[in-house]
Amino acid sequence: MKIRCIAIDDEPWALTLIEKYVKQLPQLELVATFEDAIAGSEFLRKYPVDLLFLDINMPDMNGITLASSLINKPFIVFTTAYKKFAYEGFELEAIDYLLKPFDLDRFQKAVDKVEKAMLAAKLSQKSNDASIFVWSEHQQVKVILSEIMFIESRKDYTCFHLYNKPKLLTLLPLKKTEELLPSQEFVRVHRSYIVPVKEIRKIASRKVVLQSGEELPIGRLYADNVSALVKL
Structure with a gap:
């Protein structure tokens, strides 16, 4: 089963990098990318996904605010050039934090964490039933x-x-x-x-x-x- 994901980042080069890495990981399906955080937020409210790659330092709405506003949160991997935001990211129970610029190996490790978390969630649901x-x-x-x-x-x-x-x-x-x-x-x-x-x-x-x-x-x-x- 594909992990449906989107990426929200105001830097085009970062979105291009994520698109490149997603193409190399067959378990991922990139549904959409957004340079505008508000547009990305509106998309998520209409079309839920499994995974969100989310920049933090963006104009109009930063990633922390966006993540906090989501009712049905997907798994979140924060992507940012600022290490100081890591603590706030993990406070929101982000599954991982990628410091730009990140390579494919580090990106893969983040995706591995998502896969493990999704499996654990499924097993938990099965256990609950x-x-x-x-x-x-x-x-x-x-x-x-x-x-x-x-x-x-x-x-x-x-x-x-x-x-x-x-x-x-x-x-x-x-x-x-x-x-x-x-x-x-x-x-x-x-x-x-x-x-x-x-x-x-x-x-x-x-x-x-x-x-x-x-x-x-x-x-x-x-x-x-x-x-x-x-x-x-």
Whole structure:
């Protein structure tokens, strides 16, 4: 799938350079170029793209203002001759910052970052939609994986602690529950607890602290599982 992009820069030579580099990278499709920031901004509001190469120091509207005004932001790579603007650029969560004049190798590295970010976004969306079914109160109940805060073993039951929903009890043992979950997204931290990796805010001495503030113990037999997370 092509990465649809546009370039906005008041310097014609910079646009020509970007056009040249885009032609050498088959994954990119340059939809349009603009020397006028306002015209480029209006285009983006009508025709969303995946990637924006954006100069910062421009007349009428600078790149920082333009990027801040966008509602549905594409991935942004700032291009400028002024290193002092880098901090402001990254404050806006730009994916990269190219200092003019940049060569093809540096341009390629920026595009590589965009590709990785797009893949991560797709995987995240897929993860958000993922679910499992468990038996609860004589019926199969769908559990959205992204809604799980943590999972707890309670004697004869397994309890799903969910965001903005009542706790869900199932007779499925915790070990069987663990087998249903994607191993790269969930980790067993204790004989009684499984937590989503994304919910771990920090790992303290013998415990994990979740985004919710909940603190769960790390079992001795599961310490290696948690240690592996630190090395990721």
